[in-house]
Structures are given as structure tokens and as C-alpha cells.
Amino acid sequence: MKMESAVFETPLIHGLPDEIALLCLARVPRQCHNALRCVSKRWKALLCSEEWHSYRKRNSLDESWIYVICRGTGYKCYVLAPDPATRTLKVIQVMEPPCSAREGISIEALDRRLFLMDGCSWLKDANDEVYCYDASSNSWSRAAPICLLLGVILYQQL
Numbered sequence: 001m002k003m004e005s006a007v008f009e010t011p012l013i014h015g016l017p018d019e020i021a022l023l024c025l026a027r028v029p030r031q032c033h034n035a036l037r038c039v040s041k042r043w044k045a046l047l048c049s050e051e052w053h054s055y056r057k058r059n060s061l062d063e064s065w066i067y068v069i070c071r072g073t074g075y076k077c078y079v080l081a082p083d084p085a086t087r088t089l090k091v092i093q094v095m096e097p098p099c100s101a102r103e104g105i106s107i108e109a110l111d112r113r114l115f116l117m118d119g120c121s122w123l124k125d126a127n128d129e130v131y132c133y134d135a136s137s138n139s140w141s142r143a144a145p146i147c148l149l150l151g152v153i154l155y156q157q158l
Contacts, residue, residue, distance in 0.1 A: 026056050030063045031081050031092050048137045067114050098131045098140050
């Protein structure tokens with residue numbers, strides 16, 4: 001535990017105050033964030049934090065990415081970034097969602113999260129499983145069941 005707290009007491013960039021280091025790091029394009037996460041535990045924690053995303057958004061440094069879900073033999077999720085120089089989309093990452101064997105999945109994007117509501121398959125009935133991809137941590141996780149999510153959405157609209 002002491003070593004972990006010592007890691008977070010060291011400056012983000014040696015010789016710079018953290019405010020200036022954050023200003024510099026926030027200007028690095030999002031397609032390079034996976035490389036930044038590998039620099040240190042502190043940088044990884046920063047890039048996965050709400051502070052990081054709100055800072056980039058507040059300073060108009062957040063970038064739009066496009067998520068494309070394609071089905072062939074299972075589902076693949078392609079993360080695309082617009083390249084203004086060539087006026088094309090560049091594939092940044094290809095992922096396999098946790099519910100790739102299912103048919104009829106529903107997709108919803110909220111802020112920096114992508115939600116996949118599970119469908120059905122030839123051998124399994126429809127279910128209420130929900131999976132969430134969080135761009136800040138670059139990982140999939142299981143979210144609350146769809147019936148609970150719908151209840152929360154309906155409650156907020158009332």
C-alpha cells in the first residue's frame with residue numbers, strides 16, 4: 001500500500017507541476033492513449049479517471065470515434081477515428097464483444113460507453129444481459145440487466 005501511494009505522489013512528468021503535465025498529456029490524440037497507459041501506473045490511473053475525460057471535454061480536446069459493429073462469423077466491433085488529413089476513417093482497434101454469438105443485439109452509446117443489450121441465438125432464448133465497453137479503461141464489463149436499466153430510464157423520464 002505504501003508503494004502505491006508513493007507512485008501517486010511522484011509528478012506526472014518529472015520537473016513539471018501536475019497542472020502543466022495534465023495540459024500537455026491532454027493534447028495527445030486519443031489513438032495514442034493505449035501507449036500512454038503503458039508508461040506508468042499513475043498515467044494509467046489518470047487516463048482511466050473521470051478527471052481526465054472531464055478535463056479534455058471542458059477544454060474541447062475530446063475526440064469523436066465511430067464504433068461499427070459488424071456480423072460475419074460472430075460480431076466484431078471496429079473502433080474508427082476520422083483522419084482529417086486523408087478525409088478517411090482509420091481503424092484503431094478491432095474487438096470481439098462478449099455477446100458475439102448472439103443474434104439481434106441492440107446497441108446504445110452514452111457518453112464514452114457503448115452498451116450492447118444481448119439478443120438470442122439458435123440454441124438460447126432471449127435474455128436481459130447487458131455488456132458495457134468503457135473507452136477510458138478499454139474494457140468490456142457486464143452491466144445491470146436490461147429490465148433494471150429500463151426501470152431507471154422510465155423513472156428519470158417521469
